[in-house]
Amino acid sequence: MPMFQPTTSTTSWPFTLRQAISADAPLIAAMHAQSWASAYRGILPDDFLDREMSAEREAHWNKRFEELAAGAGEVLIAIQDDRPIGFVCLAAPDDNGSVLVDNLHALPGAKGTGLGTAMLTIAAQWARDRGAASMHLFVLEPNVAAIGFYESRGWRLAGRENDTMGGIDIIALRYVLPIG
Secondary structure (H helix, E strand, O other), X not given: OOEEOOOOOOOOOOOEEEEOOHHHXXXXXXXXXXXXXXXXXXXXXXXXXXXXXXXXXXXXXXXXXXXXXXXXXXXXXXXXXXXXXXXXXXXXXXXXXXXXXXXXXXXXXXXXXXXXXXXXXXXXXXXXHOOOOEEEEEEEOOOHHHHHHHHOOOOEEEEEEEXXXXXXXXXXXXXXXXXX
16 A cells, blocks of 8 residues: 655654555544544533444445545555554645645544644645645534644634534534645
8 A cells, every 4th residue: 555755744753654545444434433432522422422423434434435536635544553543534625725634533542642743744745735725624612622732733713614413513613724
């Protein structure tokens, strides 16, 4: 499988990144579910997190990989000691020249290790390589830890959107980061 090689980094990270392929959909879905179960406990309903989320994430990623194969973007999996520890999903630049960081997840055991920051650095390189001038992402309003993480790395609140997740109405905050 192709390995993603950062070209602008002077930092040596204790993990490698590889491009995900459609056969990785179950792995990505499992990591996504594990991350949500940890990060969204108390934000989304327990019943959804405990019973419905795994199947919902698997269906989501099977469909998402079809879109990615058609050129909608790319998923990079972080590997450390031959095991996956996180992933980032990036959408091709939109009409405004912004790349959506569709998902950024470090497994609970990898949080606090610098993995998220490193994946954001690589995401910015990926976006610049595709001519993007900015990146954007969405954070659930009650996810104070994620908001702090992004704001401490220069991301700025740019809007609020109504959404539904796990059968409840929520507010998703749109954050942006200029990279050009």
